[in-house]
Amino acid sequence: MSDHTAGRFLRSSGAAALSQGVRVASTLGAQFLLRRYIPAEDWGLFQWAIVLFLVLGAVRDLGLGYHVLRVESRPYGNLLALETIWGGFLFLMASLAAPLGPQLYAGSHEDTVGILRLLALFMFLEGLATVPRIYLEGELQVGRAVMPELWRNLVFVVVACALAYGGAGVWSLAIAHTVATGFYAVVLWWRVWGEIPLVYERGQMWPLLRASSPLAIIWFLAILIRQIDPLILGLRFPFEDVGNYTFAYEWATMAAGQVLLPAITRAFYPALLRFGVRSKEMFRAYSLSTLFILTFEVPAAFFLFVNAELVLRWVGGGQWVDAPTYLRILAFAPLVDPFMRLGGEMMKALHWDRLWIVASLLTVLSYGVGGYLLTGHLGPTGMAWINLLPLGSALVTWAVYRMSPEGFRRLAVDLLFVYL
Secondary structure, three states, rough: HHHHHHHHHHHHHHHHHHHHHHHHHOOOHHHHHHHOOHHOEEEOHHHHHHHHHHHHHHHHHOOOHHHHHHHOOOOOHHHHHHHHHHHHHHHHHHHHHHHHHHHHHOOOOOOOHHHHHHHHHHHHHHHHHHHHHHHHOOOOHHHHHHHHHHHHHHHHHHHHHHHHHHOOOHHHHHHHHHHHHHHOOOOOOOHOOOOOOOOOOOOOOOHHHHHHHHHHHHHEEEEEEHHHHHHHHHOOOOOOHHHHHHHHHHHOOOOOOHHHHHHHHHHHHHHHHHHHHHHHHHHHHHHHHHHHHHHHHHHHHHHHHHHHHHHHHHHHHHOOOOOOHHHHHHHHHHHHHOOHHHHHHHHHHOOOHHHHHHHHHHHHHHHHHHHHHHHHOOOOOOHHHHHHOOOOOHHHHHHHHHHHHHHHHHHHHHHHHHHH
């Protein structure tokens, strides 16, 4: 069972890494045009708005996506009902509430309401795609989702570049994201139709949601940890500053945050459940995956620190004046919490949900409260500095040690070698 699971885990992780790598590479190519034709202010509005709907997406899912993998019957029918009914309701409410959006930021932009309404549709379509995606991940068949993801990225690149070249500005990004996500949902459902067991357990929706509530909180906090920066900056600064900062943040997290980590975590959690909790295979998978990520992340951090201006000017042109300053700080942010990279996935598999919630909450508070206070004294740079102080990482480190003290010590020595 372990050898079989290990093989499927490696194949799924490899397929996900290939898909993610191609997506990032094609998006990177598109940025040579998009970063030059779309003003920094428009980028700031889009990055701020998309975060709102990523957070709302966690409210839409309510943790049920990953909880169905912990239920023996795998009630994908309940998950589909949630994404359709509850997701549709959130889409309607978000569309109606869009005129209130400008009250949530300090700057101004005439396209805010329209962009929010379009991205509300993006959120709904993303929810519909969640069901077949979770099914394929749960079966460790991520490879079957690769082509739909590559087609999704191709649609985004073509639509976004065409609209940006025509002067559509921020609408280029919003329309491209929405169209590509709708296409992705259709193709993904076509791939699994007639195969996915849409089991609907009558009368069990509320018990399922109660059981998934810890995962819902965890996912909500995880999104805030990664995405809270534009929301904090938007409270104090115009969208141009938000655009420069998010450009730097995107590149600071490029090595692992956008390629390796999303690819590995897609197969990592289902694989841990199959390995069995507290097994040697479980901790070994965690250790090797962590080392693999940091092996790329450490040299990338030093490269970006030394070549911040060169990289950002080469990719985005000359309008990103302040971005290199932020990148020199943010480049090292991924290195301060190596155990937290995949520690949360392991804690979920062990059902240490409360511990993971407390750790995530501590990090969100340090980023949110600390970021708001520091930006008042240091400007947008304060948000970059606070990323070097994720308070919850100490608790996650302790949890990893508790899982396997001997394995933790070996991993710590290996990580020290990678860092040196």
